Amino acid sequence: MKTIVNSAQMKAVDDYTVEKVGIPAIVLMERAALSVIDEMKKHGVTKEKILAVCGIGNNGADGVAAARILYLQSYTVAILLVGDEDKASPLLKQQLLIARNLGISIYNNIAITEYTIIIDAIFGIGLSRNISGIYKEIIEEINAGSHTVYSVDIPSGLSADTAKPMDIAIKADYTITFGLNKIGLILYPGCEYAGNVIVEEIGFPEIAVNQVNSPYFSYDTNDLNKLPKRLNYSNKGTFGKVLVIAGSVNISGACYFSAKAAYRAGSGLVKVMTAEENRIIIQSQLPEALLYTYKSDNWDDCTEEQILKEIEWAKVIVIGPGIGMSNTSGRLLDLVLEHAKVPVILDADGINLLSEKVNSMHNDNSRIENIVSILPKQTILTPHLKELSVLLDMPLDTIINNLLGIADICTCKNDLITVLKDARTIVANKKERYINISGNNGMSTGGSGDVLTGIIAAFIAQGLEAKEAAKLGVYTHGLAGDKARELKGSYCLIASDIIDALAQVLNNND
Ligand SMILES: NC(=O)C1=CN([C@@H]2O[C@H](COP(=O)(O)OP(=O)(O)OC[C@H]3O[C@@H](n4cnc5c(N)ncnc54)[C@H](O)[C@@H]3O)[C@@H](O)[C@H]2O)[C@@H](O)CC1
Ligand SMILES: [K+]
The missing domain is CATH 3.40.1190.20 (Ribokinase)
Known part of the structure; x- marks a missing residue:
């Protein structure tokens, strides 16, 4: 049995893990970023030019962290920051500082066609309204291209609650989602935006998941053990x-x-x-x-x-x-x-x-x-x-x-x-x-x-x-x-x- 959550429930799991259990958010973020990279490597990412397209919330911070780890492993990687940096979340500010200290290229405007691989970290489960303006333009541009797209947590623009695009959403090849699967990645049309979904365990403890008590779940083959037993x-x-x-x-x-x-x-x-x-x-x-x-x-x-x-x-x-x-x-x-x-x-x-x-x-x-x-x-x-x-x-x-x-x-x-x-x-x-x-x-x-x-x-x-x-x-x-x-x-x-x-x-x- 696999628990499924909406955005509020996932946020509650995050908050409980950080505030009640005391696991620092930056630790979870590092594991999230590493899991994205692991998945990329499984699909043979080697010498391609990689662009992490990052929004100004913690999803963007995951993207910057992933770009930094790739950079330190000698991949060719740059960061495109979309949105007003002054309004960046504290964790994103911290990740950007580290990236700058290492000399990683951070752009506000760039020709994305030069890149073959996109890490989509514009919005995660914090998406709260319809996409417009520069965000819409960049999502349109990514969707029109022929890059391989790895979405971080959820394709940007997709609602984790309804599985519908909030006007527009990234069409991903792979979505690496953290801790638990999201309703938006399972129901239609969301599952078609998400491509292959990989649920990565990044250290949310069971107690944090249980207190959310989500009614949503799916079965996998382990659940076949619930079939009625045949008496001899x-x-x-x-x-x-x-x-x-x-x-x-x-x-x-x-x-x-x-x-x-x-x-x-x-x-x-x-x-x-x-x-x-x-x-x-x-x-x-x-x-x-x-x-x-x-x-x-x-x-x-x-x-x-x-x-x-x-x-x-x-x-x-x-x-x-x-x-x-x-x-x-x-x-x-x-x-x-x-x-x-x-x-x-x-x-x-x-x-x-x-x-x-x-x-x-x-x-x-x-x-x-x-x-x-x-x-x-x-x-x-x-x-x-x-x-x-x-x-x-x-x-x-x-x-x-x-x-x-x-x-x-x-x-x-x-x-x-x-x-x-x-x-x-x-x-x-x-x-x-x-x-x-x-x-x-x-x-x-x-x-x-x-x-x-x-x-x-x-x-x-x-x-x-x-x-x-x-x-x-x-x-x-x-x-x-x-x-x-x-x-x-x-x-x-x-x-x-x-x-x-x-x-x-x-x-x-x-
Ligand atoms: N402990 C945690 O909280 C963890 C969070 N993680 C990452 O954090 C993400 C959630 O981060 P956030 O809650 O910061 O949310 P997001 O990064 O998804 O986005 C929130 C930001 O986008 C803005 N926004 C929302 N809708 C918008 C729209 N339509 N147009 C323009 N701006 C819009 C919000 O005002 C906010 O600034 C997860 O999806 C996951 O990727 C992971 O690092 C794992 C640990
Ligand atoms: K995303």
């Missing part, structure tokens, strides 16, 4: 019963993908509840699945009784993929919402039907209060952003532009687990904001979301808590997508490839 003494009942209520007339793929993924991710038993028309397809494509089919046009008391039995049978229920917006689907959803006593994963048309239900509620409650009031505890909602915009009755742009704020709205003061599906999926619950970094653009393909519901369900069926299953499900789904891309490439990848690749992700953990 077991039978198919040990690994849980998944009920997949999915598909409708003419839509059979959704239940197939969800159910197959649930089996591949380790469930003991998977039952598909779908329209009678899908019977033969499911029986022939996925004979492992148990099946209950209903006649959409002949729904009687017996049907309802049987459906309630199936709801009771399940340890976890997926409802929504491909069920359509018919009255039958609406009745199915009502039965699940009313009677399920186990975690429910609500996806696709299940979410659209929920939106319709909420539209018909007229009271003084907020929209999210109404949504939560009709969902069983431990419901996992898995909307893509368009579904979410309908559910929350908010413009899509508002959602796209403020994903983390929307995650707060979805979860604040309630037990809902929301999986906001996007290029960087966010899994939000009351206390946590998991930001997923696995996966790739090849996964933007029909059926991919159905596969995700099956994986999450399988993890719950095998005993994981719903919120852990949601995070780990999203992470492993992305990892499987990455494995699938290695084999098929991002153009050719289809949902079944993700299911097939699950074996490579999960079985390493056997």
Whole structure:
């Protein structure tokens, strides 16, 4: 698990380290500068002309320190100071004094085209307003050039909080960021400005990180040890019963993908509840699945009784993929919402039907209060952003532009687990904001979301808590997508490839 922070949280870590722990800021800065140089050397920087472009805060001071260390190691290096030196931070003044004492060239104006490597140290996490004037000009000039750009801490101009450029930002080849990864380097579009991101440990103690208590984090492969354990003494009942209520007339793929993924991710038993028309397809494509089919046009008391039995049978229920917006689907959803006593994963048309239900509620409650009031505890909602915009009755742009704020709205003061599906999926619950970094653009393909519901369900069926299953499900789904891309490439990848690749992700953990 890797903690992620915004600028205020990072500043709090800095301040605690310096003021409470007593590690001098200049020591951290020296380590920061050394880590930038280490990274540059790893990429073969040797005889090139290097220019450190430095602003007037501590990010600029890091840049001057890096230039000085390079200079002392006989690299050809100069410093371009952008901004009013009289307003320089105390640490920058100190770094400039050292650099001048050593005779390093410090310019206020220079032709940057003479240099092949740029150390971008104009702004770090202290960026507080839109870029303009000379700063904008220099960033434009750097972006127009063909230099290799190493950004110090964060590409200058990029917001560490929103991942958006504050009007303009440096396009880096590498970003060496200190201590902890930043939201701005992970979410889109920031991650595309940052290039390769390297998180360097520069001596922030754990106690300083912990006191910030950031809700933001991502997983790495070490977190696969959270996967449910497979007991040796077991039978198919040990690994849980998944009920997949999915598909409708003419839509059979959704239940197939969800159910197959649930089996591949380790469930003991998977039952598909779908329209009678899908019977033969499911029986022939996925004979492992148990099946209950209903006649959409002949729904009687017996049907309802049987459906309630199936709801009771399940340890976890997926409802929504491909069920359509018919009255039958609406009745199915009502039965699940009313009677399920186990975690429910609500996806696709299940979410659209929920939106319709909420539209018909007229009271003084907020929209999210109404949504939560009709969902069983431990419901996992898995909307893509368009579904979410309908559910929350908010413009899509508002959602796209403020994903983390929307995650707060979805979860604040309630037990809902929301999986906001996007290029960087966010899994939000009351206390946590998991930001997923696995996966790739090849996964933007029909059926991919159905596969995700099956994986999450399988993890719950095998005993994981719903919120852990949601995070780990999203992470492993992305990892499987990455494995699938290695084999098929991002153009050719289809949902079944993700299911097939699950074996490579999960079985390493056997
Ligand atoms: N202990 C620490 O505090 C450490 C800080 N470090 C470095 O310090 C950086 C943060 O330093 P600072 O807090 O001084 O902030 P920055 O150096 O990021 O920038 C702050 C300066 O830029 C000005 N500014 C902000 N937005 C502007 C805009 N749009 N146009 C013009 N001027 C603008 C501010 O008024 C201030 O003078 C980190 O990103 C990191 O690189 C590292 O050396 C590690 C240790
Ligand atoms: K920078």
